[in-house]
Amino acid sequence: MTTLKGLILKETDSGESSKSICVLTAEMGVIYIYVRGGRKSSKTVSATQSFSYSELCFEEKKNANGQVSRYLNSSEPVKLFYNIRLDAAKVALASYFSELLIYSGTEGQECKEVMRLALNTLYFLDEGKMAPDLLKCVFEFRLLCEIGMRPKLVGCAFCFKYEDDKMHFNFLEDRLECSSCCPNPESIHTLILDKQLLYIVRYIALTEYEKLFYFKISDKYLKKLTEFTERYVGYHFRKKFGALEFYKMLK
Template identity: 30%
Template structure:
């Protein structure tokens, strides 16, 4: 089976002296693993197109357990990420989320588009990293089937109150009147933070990066998004710890 697609290299491993085993977030088949022979050879055409964080035009063939990379032509290499180790670390966290959340064998253009857009903003440095991180976390979880229930208070149906409370283990919000502190992990949300959270989850893709927040609301959004992500993953990725070690 031959597959022509576009994809982002989200993980790479050297095999032997000159081969690579890569994990690719593809446009058409979700996350796939592929073997790229001689890709570490500088003279091989696959060298540039199978490096980590390279977005490439690919021709793959299906093997027994993995795909094989027959051709790889780079479209975007995100070179500027190498100039900022903090941005590079956050990009690697985004890749780890894709590895864990994007299924195999499904149309996955929206997942790919989300990560590519986030990487472009990271390169430019025009959006706060905490906001980009929350956008990728919440939207990727939503696309993967873990959309939080944040339209209304889970108990009374209220759309807003002076403060809402996001119960992380339930993925639900409660208004100030209905919230009961029973020890469940909870993230308090101001109206601005909740509006941003709803925007990320419910807006058309073209609009999800288009909002601004005060520093306080930004911190609330970031805390809620990260807590919910850890709840769904049920572990804390090493790439996230590395990112925080650089701040």
């Protein structure tokens, strides 16, 4: 038996009474666990519902081809993030976060920082301690940074200038280019970052978690930041996420 704490990202019905759950764990990344009778059993329903952080005890079995299947033995909720379920927009946003985590492809990898990011994000969403749209931007960009897609933000990729009135971010190369060095300032693959927006982007990418969720920005810069983070996700994942579109409809 293996016992781990995990965040339930998704539930999928299986048969008449069972289900499969997709779980983010710090030790094993994203894994799938089969829950016998999970749709009817009151013993597991709260601990295995989406957005619950729970202690899960499961057994692993290998088939003839070496493929591993996991079966839940017992579960205990640690944190349910109950308030998220009371707001349709919060549910949609949390579902988008789950889609991003699943698509990140972290199975079999240690994901301590990703888990920390996910739990902190759901806590701030649950408690309403940060504007949802800003929280979305923070999660989108920091998640990609944590899974190895942190861009080059120290300075211009050519002359190493730390900042400029206008810095161009090249999405194809994941780098900054100052106005003097940018080879193609009109490219559709670049976005202009002024000093304030560059500071915000660097802050999200590099600051420690104790400070990450404790800042505010104006609506003007939230709009700019949203464009940056959504384009960043789009260039790296090449996928549209249904929960994000639903969240935007509910706003």
